[in-house]
Amino acid sequence: MNTSAIALGSNLGDRSSILTAAVESLAQTPGIILEVTSSWYQTKAVGPPQPDYLNGAAILQVEMTPQALLATLLAIESKFGRIRTQRWGARSLDLDLLLYDDLILDTPELQIPHPRMCDRAFVLVPLAEIAPNLIEPISQREIKELVKQVDSSDVHLWMGN
Numbered sequence: 001m002n003t004s005a006i007a008l009g010s011n012l013g014d015r016s017s018i019l020t021a022a023v024e025s026l027a028q029t030p031g032i033i034l035e036v037t038s039s040w041y042q043t044k045a046v047g048p049p050q051p052d053y054l055n056g057a058a059i060l061q062v063e064m065t066p067q068a069l070l071a072t073l074l075a076i077e078s079k080f081g082r083i084r085t086q087r088w089g090a091r092s093l094d095l096d097l098l099l100y101d102d103l104i105l106d107t108p109e110l111q112i113p114h115p116r117m118c119d120r121a122f123v124l125v126p127l128a129e130i131a132p133n134l135i136e137p138i139s140q141r142e143i144k145e146l147v148k149q150v151d152s153s154d155v156h157l158w159m160g161n
């Protein structure tokens with residue numbers, strides 16, 4: 001068994017239903033045990049102007065390679081990621097592979113840890129909620145320490161609507 005952390009995001013369509021459906025799909029995938037899911041957080045979009053995101057994180061126990069896990073994430077993204085809008089950059093589902101045990105991997109198709117995770121409050125705040133003691137293997141620092149380094153003022157616990 002390997003421990004993996006993933007990030008979830010949606011800023012288009014029925015965001016919370018899409019994130020919940022993605023989590024259910026993960027939990028039903030052979031070789032994946034869903035250990036814990038974070039709350040959802042409403043976050044201001046980083047990058048080009050677009051609607052606010054709902055973001056979250058999950059910890060998985062997986063019996064598959066990192067490449068197979070990425071393929072699973074991409075398949076779930078395309079299953080729920082088909083809602084379109086004129087607005088550039090918006091997406092109904094984005095799944096990122098953040099961590100896979102203490103693996104460091106840098107290949108064209110897959111980088112682990114996710115290369116931008118340490119800069120992103122919308123990743124670190126949900127991850128710190130569920131796995132504060134997990135270690136990011138490049139910095140060798142705990143998530144609860146990394147989250148203190150980023151500006152979390154645009155990340156708010158989402159209460160539903």
Ligand SMILES: Nc1ncnc2c1ncn2[C@@H]1O[C@H](COP(=O)(O)OP(=O)(O)OP(=O)(O)O)[C@@H](O)[C@H]1O
Pocket residue numbers: 070074094095096097098108109110111112113114115116
């Ligand atoms: N750790 C990773 N998690 C998810 N995708 C990855 C990872 N490393 C490399 N990739 C590649 O990146 C592609 C995802 O690109 P995508 O358009 O979703 O990026 P993005 O979500 O817009 O930006 P970002 O990667 O900054 O979150 C995937 O097809 C995959 O091949």
Ligand SMILES: Nc1nc2c(c(=O)[nH]1)N=C(CO)CN2
Pocket residue numbers: 008009010043044045046047053055094122
């Ligand atoms: N707040 C927020 N901003 C983003 C996000 C995201 O998930 N949340 N994802 C992006 C592309 O991966 C770009 N910008």
